[in-house]
Amino acid sequence: xxxxxxxxxxxxxxxxxxxxxxxxxxxxxxxxxxxxxxxxxxxxxxxxxxxxxxxxxxxxxxxxxxxxxxxxxxxxxxxxxxxxxxxxxxxxxxxxxxxxxxxxxxxxxxxxxxxxxxxxxxxxxxxxxxxxxxxxxxxxxxxxxxxxxxxxxxxxxxxxxxxx
Numbered sequence: 190x191x192x193x194x195x196x197x198x199x200x201x202x203x204x205x206x207x208x209x210x211x212x213x214x215x216x217x218x219x220x221x222x223x224x225x226x227x228x229x230x231x232x233x234x235x236x237x238x239x240x241x242x243x244x245x246x247x248x249x250x251x252x253x254x255x256x257x258x259x260x261x262x263x264x265x266x267x268x269x270x271x272x273x274x275x276x277x278x279x280x281x282x283x284x285x286x287x288x289x290x291x292x293x294x295x296x297x298x299x300x301x302x303x304x305x306x307x308x309x310x311x312x313x314x315x316x317x318x319x320x321x322x323x324x325x326x327x328x329x330x331x332x333x334x335x336x337x338x339x340x341x342x343x344x345x346x347x348x349x350x351x352x353x
Contacts (some may be wrong), residue, residue, distance in 0.1 A: 206233025278348040
């Protein structure tokens with residue numbers, strides 16, 4: 190697959206973070222810092238995003254590096270809201286959105302790299318413009334939008350019951 194040691198480490202930690210987020214989405218409907226899955230997602234994504242800055246398949250600073258920086262900012266902002274704004278129920282909307290959006294953004298390079306490498310020797314996609322990549326990302330975008338609406342409604346219910 191042509192991965193460096195850093196690339197292998199990055200991929201392994203990234204897979205663990207993605208699995209943790211998916212478990213959180215299924216169990217709680219969100220990535221929740223109070224659960225082990227939320228903590229694993231946070232630290233795994235942080236490590237994966239920082240290691241992505243040392244990886245360049247195409248040489249030099251590129252859009253993937255910018256994406257990593259945006260993801261770091263999103264999860265750091267979500268963590269700040271979680272730890273500093275405990276009593277602020279409005280902050281939970283932003284915390285949930287930032288974490289879900291960071292997950293969505295993480296899927297952009299994940300889908301591209303996976304579909305252009307797997308299965309080894311005969312990858313499903315020939316390049317970034319392959320229709321299977323576009324269709325997969327569209328499905329993930331639709332899931333992100335539906336999930337965000339669900340999280341907003343769930344948080345509104347939680348906030349309304351907390352204010353009574």
